[in-house]
Amino acid sequence: MSDEVRLEVKNLCKSFGITKAVQNVSFNVYKGTIHALIGENGSGKSTLTNMLTGIYSIDSGEFILDGKKVNAKNQVEANDQGISIIVQEIGTLSGLTVAENIFLGHEQRFIHGGFKNTGAMNREANKLLKEFGFDRIKAGDMIDNYNFEDRKLVEIVKATYFKPKVLVVDETTTALSQEGREELYKHMNRVRDYGGCVIFISHDLPEVLDKSDRITVLRDGQYIDTVNSADVTEEDLRTLMVGREMTGAYYREDYGEKISDQVVLSVKDVTVPGIISDVSFDLHKGEILGFGGLSESGMHEVGKAIFGASFDREGSVTLADGTQINDIPTAIKHSIAYTSKDRDNESVVINQSIKDNICLPSLDQIAGKSHLLSDRKQNEFANKYAKEMSVKMVNVNQFVSELSGGNKQKVVVARWIGKDSDICVFDSPTRGIDIKVKQDIYQLLDKMRKQGKSIIMISEELMELIGMCDRIMIMKDGKINGEVKRSPELSENDLIGMMV
Amino acid sequence: MPTKTVTAAETDDEAMKKASRMSLMRTLLPIVGLVIIFVIFNILTHGQMIQGLALTFSDVYVTLISSMGVFFIMTMGGLDFSQGSILGIASIVICALSKYNVALAVIAGVAAGAAIGLINAFFYVKRKIKSFIVTICTMFLFRGIIKYLTSNTPVAASANLTNLYSVPLLVTLTAIVLIIGFIFFRFTRFGTDLKAIGAGETAAKFAGIKTDKTKFLIYVLAGAITGFAAFINVLKVGSATYNSGSMLETKILIALVLGGMPISGGAKVNFLNVVVGSFLYVVLNRGLQMMGLTTPTQQLIQGIIFLVFVFIFADRESLTVIK
Known part of the structure; x- marks a missing residue:
């Protein structure tokens, strides 16, 4: 590790509407280091690196790379200035070949007289793939022929073949198998060894401590501290975060x-072709029933199936009184509530007011016998439940699009509390929410349970399942692969064994 | 720390102020525009417009009624270009049946409009084709049928019907339709559901709104409403020609946009868009005619004004592909 500053982050700010995502953040990244960036969800890590790579515009402040101000309006310009990124989700484009993806935005060097020399491009790409040790990937193939893992390897080539000065790795490792991770670490080290620097974003604290040289902690968009990895423990980092x-x-x-013993909802042989098969279970009164598994295990579809929102569902979802739930209006009418993992598309109507969002499922009830709605009735209703959930807002006429993730979630929950639902299906209720609001939501679930409401909690966070649920169903490949009961001895490893 | 809280509050305030300014402008600009245009044309034509007010407004009834149906459609994020052809077909039906019984003729006209709306709805909702494609197809299809039915002679309405003509009747009928529409839109869940679908269909569905059913019914309803507008049209002109209702769809679209309606629909629409927009369009149109401008010049000016209003009112944040 040298003392030479490669990248200087100076007084950086970024707001989205009224949300201050990054506030006046400054720190230095040294030459030849792997510099981790950690923080809770919503702490501003990705916003910061997205500004560096030109995905977001900068409100104020600057990045200085080797004494020169970085001024990238898109990823290609960022590449030209020596910065590249490997993203969390799929960062390659379908419908293009491997070579076209690697040289995306830099095709000029293969174009002569207006014609692209595909042969030369493929030869060059094959050479690079070989250098990186990914021989089995062929430059001329469509990228779609390769799986997620291989596409990530192509991205590694794409992001590092030109020896960038700064490589951003944004929560990439969570999506990779151990083998894929090792490949990624190898190339991160390679970048470090030639004097570049790696900005490494990860939630996995042991990984961060193991792989990085220095660690910067962000919280609520603000800079907290930068420490040497050798000097701290996991516990220290958690406290900082x-x-x-x-x-x-x-x-x-x-x-x-x-x-x-009272069963309120009975799910029998539910199959959604290609997603879940033969899922059966009973939900009891006053119980929190958890569903855990990998993201692709089908657990998210279970929630939709119960709510009548699945396309092409077979099998039955039956209430205690024998009512069959096959569509959303019936589900809502019979006191079933659902919050989706895809909050912005499926839970809130994003371009509508908090008032409308809270009132939507309860309109008939608000209108009452006259079937007439008035602003006054709706305002009263919305205010009551927004206050109950302590939604941070200007007033109920504010648009939901201006709220933070946590507040959006509170609006959704407020809607269902207003509807007084007895069976609540919460899919990823605390996704992207800071720790304080998480605690509020956990306490609320506990309160609802004590009131005799039944809750299904679907989550990718095993700790919250272990902490909250009476029973946990673990899903794997679309099937229920195991069931565990609430116990203080339960550990994450007990569940992981059933997941993979 | 205290400074931070102050700035946060300021930004909140600013954002809210900006939003409320925009919504105020959306409401006020069309009204102010209507008054200004009305005054300007009266000055330019030396008061002719005021003197011929009944004549000026004789154009407004059909536009008002039929644009209400399209207003509902656009609120939930769709479009409808077939309104002119619906008016044409319904006018023919009403004229042809008016010699038997006026009430029957009106009911049949409304039913004919609803039937075309049903065809639109079928392809849009059940076959999932974009609404503007479907309605452009039905526009041409039924325009062809109109031309076929009226190629030799216009279909004249019987005296039973044309004798009913009186300005108070037109005003009353139009007012009744609009008031019913307003009450349903503003004070029942009908309006809220439409706005929610326009603002985010998937989320609306997950909040329990029967989105497909609503979308289907709204196209049928818009057809029926324009079927009724055809009755007003026949009362006024006494016959149905190959040209009946031609370009009505464009008139409606321009009127709604002039009235401040965001093209993408959603939460920011206002029933006032229908009324102000229709009057603004009719006054503008009549004024340009009275000034003795040639048709091409009139169209040029209308085009420019339309573009300016779309530019001002386009809700860029929520502008997605129109369904």
């Missing part, structure tokens, strides 16, 4: 309570 002592209970604290 959360930044406050948590008061009161976080998860539920009771153990050994008996689950009621």
